[in-house]
Amino acid sequence: MSSQELLESVELSDGRSLSFARFGDPSGKPVFYFHGFPGSRLEPHSNHEKFVEAGIQLLALDRPGIGYSTRKSKRRLLDWPDDVAEVAKILNLEKFSILGVSGGGPYALACARAIPGYLEKVTVACGLGPMDAPNATSGMMLSNRVLFRYGRFFPPVLRLSVSIMVRQLSSKPVKGFEKFVDGLPEPDRLVLSRTDAKDFVMASAVEGVRQGSGPLLEEVSIYSSPWGFKLEDLSIPVSLFQGEGDIDVPASMARHQASLIPDCEINLYPDDGHFSLLANHIDEIIASL
Secondary structure (H helix, E strand, O other), rough: OOOOOEEEEEEOOOOOOOEEEEEEEEOOEEEEEEOOOOOOHHHHHHHHHHHHHOEEEEEOOOOOOOOOOOOOOOHHHHHHHHHHHHHHHHOOOOEEEEEEEHHHHHHHHHHHHHHHHEEEEEEOOOOOOOOOOOOOOOOOHHHHHHHHHHHHHHHHHHHHHHHHHHHHHHHOOHHHHHHHHHHHHHHHHHHHOOOOHHHHHHHHHHOOOOOOOHHHHHHHHHHOOOOOOHHHHHHOOOOEEEEEOOOOOHHHHHHHHHHOOOEEEEEEEEOOOOOHHHHHHHHHHHOOO
């Protein structure tokens, strides 16, 4: 299916449009999917059949400024749950679960804090943690540390880094992607050496930069700022899945979050990285939902 075939949208009460894609069983248990960075609604495409088998209707949302979703100025992390709740009302969903992956993790936990009445379960896979935590970026690759930890202290460096990312994905995605993969741990390189896996990841990232650098800089600002709530205050059951060899989002982030979330199950995989986690353990992740 092409990106246009995987495109629906709803109009929110403030006039913004929010784009999304459906995967899995159209009549199955509803689960909202929150994509990573850079990513888009196309991200879970590779596991479509797995969601069909599990009886899950997966609704993958593009955040503001991503894909075809209207950009929202001065947005904060805690603005997102209001958008999700409004989409649920439009789609007549009274209850749903959430799967947040990588950069979608903070957004999933924000929903757990702000709209618990809608939620049955929240699962986060290799989810980015709070940047104000002790040793938050220990073990993280340098490019991500520049983006998420140090970029706000050096705005020109941050803007340049994001601009280069957008330019590579827009004009030379294969070359830029291959360079990125070369720096990953072996489990991730192995998964992304498969043509289908590489194509799915690249398509999601390219769609994620459709509207240029501005929305990505807003995403980075949200990741690098205090989240606006305490993990200790979450009242919804949360499952965390994490590869111990992950250098995109280090395992220390999952451990920190698990130590604070009251009702939390953490699943650690010593032989997996960032991309291999979803490829090798999607059945367990789906089961948690």
